[in-house]
């Protein structure tokens with residue numbers, strides 16, 4: 001059983017179809033990135049998964065359950081929406097204590113201390129949240145979302161509004177927590193670099209439909225023919241090396257004009273053979289790099305570029 005199962009999900013607002021026959025799944029323990037331009041329907045999907053909004057058609061399950069009227073199952077789920085769910089008028093510790101009471105958390109004091117330490121706010125535990133920076137509030141919001149040790153946590157845009165340093169802290173925190181607490185993470189994000197670094201699987205939603213659903217590794221690898229960039233210690237040798245490279249049976253083409261040898265292979269496993277052929281021909285190699293596309297490039301291919309400015 002998957003942590004999240006979505007089959008044939010559709011949903012309209014005021015006669016406008018936002019989600020059309022959306023299907024994907026998230027395995028247990030995965031960090032899943034749900035991507036799409038503004039207004040694509042990502043938050044709507046999360047709200048349907050959480051049972052806060054009814055689907056128009058289709059089936060959704062979280063931890064094998066329909067959360068609509070299942071309080072027991074809801075307790076196994078954590079959520080962070082953009083407002084962090086915190087009161088500015090309470091201290092960090094009191095905010096967490098409030099939720100610990102709501103969720104009946106075991107040994108609440110120890111759990112609150114543990115989380116405040118993990119998110120780096122132990123020394124600010126008694127300060128009012130109203131005095132916190134956006135980044136501090138987000139970190140406390142994440143602590144709040146996972147306080148009750150959920151099996152899955154939904155994070156809607158956890159890095160929005162954060163500076164690059166705070167984005168990195170939040171990214172590291174998500175990775176750390178998912179491993180530490182063995183949690184499935186469902187991440188809505190526009191930060192493709194962040195998603196590429198921490199997510200194992202992604203789905204790209206655009207125009208109401210899932211345009212891609214695959215592991216990040218497969219998506220970034222499957223780019224037609226594999227390319228390898230080779231730099232020799234003596235760039236003056238590139239032209240001569242090129243003549244040898246193009247004669248190799250597993251090389252489709254080789255371009256030596258860009259200060260390196262850009263080789264397109266017909267066989268994705270042929271990089272070691274290419275290196276061996278060059279070494280045997282007496283060339284000294286400075287660097288070999290396999291090129292893969294960034295998630296951003298892939299995303300923009302699937303999303304209409306006009307919609308893709310996010």
Ligand SMILES: Nc1ncnc2c1ncn2[C@@H]1O[C@H](COP(=O)(O)OP(=O)(O)OP(=O)(O)O)[C@@H](O)[C@H]1O
Pocket residue numbers: 013014018036037038039040041042043044045
């Ligand atoms: N309750 C509602 N009533 C009417 N329209 C709605 C409602 N909720 C969402 N929508 C519309 O559905 C569309 C999808 O919104 P949603 O918030 O799910 O997008 P999103 O992908 O999360 O966008 P963003 O990345 O900007 O947060 C938008 O056009 C939005 O205006």
